[in-house]
Structure formats: C-alpha cells, structure tokens
Amino acid sequence: MKFVHLEFSEQIATVTLDHPAGNRINFQMREELLEAFGQVATSDSRVLLVKAQGRDFCLGGDIRDWPGLRASELQPRLEVFAKAIDVLDTLTIPTLAVVQGRCMGGGFELALSCDLIIASTSAGFMFPEALLGITTLQGGVYRLAERIGRNKAMEMVLLSEMVEATRMAEWNVVNKVVDEGRLITEAETLARRLASGSPQAYAATKSLLQVWQQEGASAARAALYEITMPLFETTAVQSALRTAVEAISLGQPIPSNIFASQSAEQREVTLIDG
Structure with missing residues (x-):
C-alpha cells in the first residue's frame, strides 16, 4: 500500500498524504515523501501542493512504530523524513501546504517547511511531543520561532495545546483561512496563479x-x-x-x-x- 501519491497536472505537482486514520507518518511514508519531493525537484513543475486525504492533514509521526527501538535504530529512520524536508526546503518553486483538521507534530513541521499555508476553518495546529517527553524532531520549534517569535514558539511546544487556524493566521503562521468546502478550490486557484508567475x-x-x-x-x-x-x-x-x-x-x-x-x-x- 502506498501512503503518498504524486500527480502532475498543468505544471502543478501535488503530493497527497494518504494513510487512513490520521495520515500518521510511518517509516514507509517517510521514504515515499523523500522520493516524491525528489521527483518534483527534477520535474518542470512550477508549484507544489502538499495536501492530505481524510479529515485530518496529519497527526504526526506514527509512534506505534517506535517503542522498543534504541535511539541508534530510530535516528536513521527519522532522518529519512529530515532528508525529505531538506529536499522540500531547497525546491526553487513555490510550495503550498493545504491543511484541514488536525495538523500535529511532524505534520506541522511538514506544513512549516512549505512557503505558504492555506488552512480550513476546521484546522488546528499542535506540537504534542512534550506529552511524550521529547521535543520537535525536524526543527519545528525554530521554524515556528522564525514566524511567531521565541516566546510563543516555546509556549506551543512546552504546553502542547491545539491552536486554531484563525489564531495561527493572526500569528503569521497560516497565510489564509477559508471555509471547509472551499479549501481545495482556493488552494488550486492560488496554485494556478503561482504557476503563471516567473x-x-x-x-x-x-x-x-x-x-x-x-x-x-x-x-x-x-x-x-x-x-x-x-x-x-x-x-x-x-x-x-x-x-x-x-x-x-x-x-x-x-x-x-x-x-x-x-x-x-x-x-x-x-x-x-x-
């Protein structure tokens, strides 16, 4: 079963997360994201949409795979996602995260790695890592601090509380908030506009x-x-x-x-x- 789908249409690339029940990022999904972003990098696409199937954008890393693994075993598997985000970071084209429902942990870090975030009114953002006694594993805390400052970033990471999309827009994390039913249409319209630019x-x-x-x-x-x-x-x-x-x-x-x-x-x- 594939957990990431890549499509190309009219010079718009779309990477879709598709892991039922929350789009949790398991080890296979990390490999597929790395491969997908690599293909986008070598394509003639002018813009990339990162979106997800289901109610939630992404509930973060699939921690069901983690218990019992030593740090030395877990790190190289986590680093696959880090490499995927590095490729995403270095794309020369505009990248747009399309977020509905909950966007948590590694999913939030994935969205923060995009140039723009468009979210539905149902969207909520959270770093739950502190609940597990760990911290953000893909640089989420400093990516967030770049946007909202150190104090607010620390608040989100230390308290692990969900913050709604409208508040994230006020904090300059989310670029645009739209009604649930218009999310995909608005994202595709923005993508076409970006694709017509230089x-x-x-x-x-x-x-x-x-x-x-x-x-x-x-x-x-x-x-x-x-x-x-x-x-x-x-x-x-x-x-x-x-x-x-x-x-x-x-x-x-x-x-x-x-x-x-x-x-x-x-x-x-x-x-x-x-």
Missing part, C-alpha cells in the same frame, strides 16, 4: 531568503545583486519589461500572466549555499 523570480526570492535565514541580513545584502541581476539577462524578463513599459505608457496597469509560456529551461536558478 519561476526564475521565485527561485531568486527563495535563494535570497535562504541566505538571510542562514547568515543574516548582512550576508543577504552582500548576495543581493549576485542573485537578482542575472534575471535581467533572461528573455522572459526583457519581454516582461517591454510589455510593462507599453502598458505604463498607455496609462494601463502592468498585465498579469506574462510568464505563462516561460519554459522550464528558463527557470533554472541555483540556490546559493549558506
């Missing part, structure tokens, strides 16, 4: 943010033109500039979807290693 500009933006996250503002400033100026050498940007100038000259707004026909080869931008 892959190279997205890659440059993500590269710059990586430098900032890893080395700080000074390093990002130093790398700024190295990352951004090559964009002006592309046919796509030169064409977009001419179109924009024509629109401005006519008193019209800059048109959208001007990158809709950009080829996969035109989006190749290498992330600068931090």
